[in-house]
Amino acid sequence: MRLLVIAAAALMAAGCAVGPDYKAPETPLPVSWKLEAPWRQAAPNDVADKGAWWKRFNDAQLDALQDKALAGSPTLVIANARLAQARANLDASSASRFPQLGLGARASRLKISANRPLTNYATTNASTVQNDFALSLNASYELDLAGRVQRTVEGATASAEQSAADLANTRLVLTADVANNYFNLRSTDIELDVLARSIGLQRRALELVTARHDLGAVSGLDVAQQQALLETTLTQVDVLKKQRAQYEHALATLTGTPAPSFALPVDLREIRPPAVPLGVPSEILQRRPDVASAERSMAAANAQIGVATAAFYPSFIISPNVGVDSRLIESLFNGPSLLWSVGVSATQVLFDGGRVRANVDFAKAGYDATVGNYRRTVLVAMQEVEDGITGLSALDSATTQAQAAVAAARRVLDMATSRYEGGASTYLDVITAQQSLLTVERQAAQLQGQRLLTSVFLVKALGGDWDAPA
Numbered sequence: 071m072r073l074l075v076i077a078a079a080a081l082m083a084a085g086c087a088v089g090p091d092y093k094a095p096e097t098p099l100p101v102s103w104k105l106e107a108p109w110r111q112a113a114p115n116d117v118a119d120k121g122a123w124w125k126r127f128n129d130a131q132l133d134a135l136q137d138k139a140l141a142g143s144p145t146l147v148i149a150n151a152r153l154a155q156a157r158a159n160l161d162a163s164s165a166s167r168f169p170q171l172g173l174g175a176r177a178s179r180l181k182i183s184a185n186r187p188l189t190n191y192a193t194t195n196a197s198t199v200q201n202d203f204a205l206s207l208n209a210s211y212e213l214d215l216a217g218r219v220q221r222t223v224e225g226a227t228a229s230a231e232q233s234a235a236d237l238a239n240t241r242l243v244l245t246a247d248v249a250n251n252y253f254n255l256r257s258t259d260i261e262l263d264v265l266a267r268s269i270g271l272q273r274r275a276l277e278l279v280t281a282r283h284d285l286g287a288v289s290g291l292d293v294a295q296q297q298a299l300l301e302t303t304l305t306q307v308d309v310l311k312k313q314r315a316q317y318e319h320a321l322a323t324l325t326g327t328p329a330p331s332f333a334l335p336v337d338l339r340e341i342r343p344p345a346v347p348l349g350v351p352s353e354i355l356q357r358r359p360d361v362a363s364a365e366r367s368m369a370a371a372n373a374q375i376g377v378a379t380a381a382f383y384p385s386f387i388i389s390p391n392v393g394v395d396s397r398l399i400e401s402l403f404n405g406p407s408l409l410w411s412v413g414v415s416a417t418q419v420l421f422d423g424g425r426v427r428a429n430v431d432f433a434k435a436g437y438d439a440t441v442g443n444y445r446r447t448v449l450v451a452m453q454e455v456e457d458g459i460t461g462l463s464a465l466d467s468a469t470t471q472a473q474a475a476v477a478a479a480r481r482v483l484d485m486a487t488s489r490y491e492g493g494a495s496t497y498l499d500v501i502t503a504q505q506s507l508l509t510v511e512r513q514a515a516q517l518q519g520q521r522l523l524t525s526v527f528l529v530k531a532l533g534g535d536w537d538a539p540a
Contacts, residue, residue, distance in 0.1 A: 087216065088217050088382070089221055089375045089377070089378075090376070092228075092372040094368065094369075121241075122535060123534050127249075127341055131337065136245055138326070138327070139248045139325045140241070142325055143326050145240060146240060146244060149237040153230070159226050159229065160223070162226075167219060169209050169210065170211070171208070173205075174204070174208065175204065175206075176204040177201075179202070183195075203398075205393055205394050205402065206393025207391070208390075209388075209391070211389075213388065215384075218381075228366045231362075232362075232363050232370060235360070242359060248321065250526055254313075255321070257520075257522070258313055259337060259338060260338060260515040260518065262314070265307050269303050272296065272300045272303060279292045291497075295497060296497070299504060303508065343521050346458075346525065354451045364447040367443065368440040368441055371436045371439075374437070381419065381430075382430075386416050387415050389411075389414075392409075393408075393409055393410070454530075455528065455532060458528030465521045468517055469517045469518065472517050473514060475510040476514050479506045479507040479510045480507060483504060483506075487500055
């Protein structure tokens with residue numbers, strides 16, 4: 071007992087919790103991103119609201135879908151419920167810092183056996199029937215000398231903050247998924263429009279070559295070739311319609327709407343991606359919610375080391391009690407009915423076969439795992455930003471080239487048609503020119519969609535919007 075008192079006094083004098091204090095590990099970060107024109111390094115305002123980033127695309131339909139998703143997505147409901155659980159767990163852990171008070175009452179009528187064991191050979195037992203009324207107030211308080219409660223609260227606090235970051239990340243992922251499916255659908259609409267225009271051109275060409283065949287000017291091979299090209303293009307329309315339906319169904323699910331009752335009309339308006347300012351890599355640690363979640367996970371795991379280490383030290387609990395007890399209810403609150411007790415209980419593990427040490431090792435290994443996950447998350451974040459930067463730069467150049475290719479393909483088709491009508495070339499040249507025009511027009515439409523998708527990817531990689539929309 072003397073050793074326990076000495077240990078308690080030493081811990082009280084130290085006045086600190088056992089286990090390591092949390093310190094976020096340093097992650098080596100490059101000074102700046104690899105920027106190519108027209109990108110310029112900027113300093114985003116990290117304290118501003120980074121929520122409604124999709125408004126920068128200036129698309130009312132997208133804004134309505136995002137609002138609907140944020141209001142009706144089951145995924146957000148789950149994330150909100152987990153955050154509520156984490157905060158409730160924090161409240162429960164914080165309650166351990168205060169004394170626990172309890173009120174007890176007892177009212178009974180009992181008979182004592184005359185044949186019960188004797189407490190004194192000189193006194194005989196007698197059977198009695200009597201009442202018993204009792205009222206008590208008890209308290210219990212753990213002296214947190216080893217810091218177990220403090221570390222538990224620290225861990226619960228970090229877990230609640232992690233859940234809040236997870237909710238923000240869920241919101242970011244949800245809105246990015248909505249934007250991705252919406253832009254894929256719009257890109258498919260543009261491709262379908264390209265095919266529709268190509269089909270109209272091919273039908274007119276088929277009518278022309280059929281008329282020339284009826285006059286005996288060309289062979290049936292030209293008609294068959296044009297008919298085969300038309301059928302191939304019609305097949306591509308069916309494939310794209312299937313893809314569009316899948317994007318539409320995905321948007322229905324993301325917005326919490328049954329797929330059969332959800333539909334979006336065709337919209338061929340051009341949507342331009344916004345210019346995204348870039349900051350230094352260290353700003354990712356402040357902007358991205360998944361990085362914040364990984365960092366808070368480390369803090370929670372570090373606190374668990376302290377909780378496990380506290381088991382090596384004695385546990386002290388103060389338990390004062392006060393109450394009254396009487397066989398007559400009218401004398402329950404008289405002076406002689408008063409009873410009380412004050413005591414301190416202490417427990418110390420002497421031998422457990424290595425259980426406490428194993429728990430500490432388990433907590434340390436868990437912390438090491440969260441450190442590795444944090445560093446991986448930061449590296450992935452930097453990779454995604456670099457992918458977004460280089461991707462948009464390449465797509466901008468490719469879009470310019472694709473537009474030039476479309477103009478050139480149209481000129482080739484006009485020349486091939488004129489040469490064929492003048493008898494200077496075969497109809498195979500016209501077929502080839504039609505196929506080339508369809509290919510480059512679809513490629514241009516796909517590049518437009520890819521630019522939008524890459525913009526969404528970069529915004530997501532940067533952690534959301536960078537300041538309030540204009």
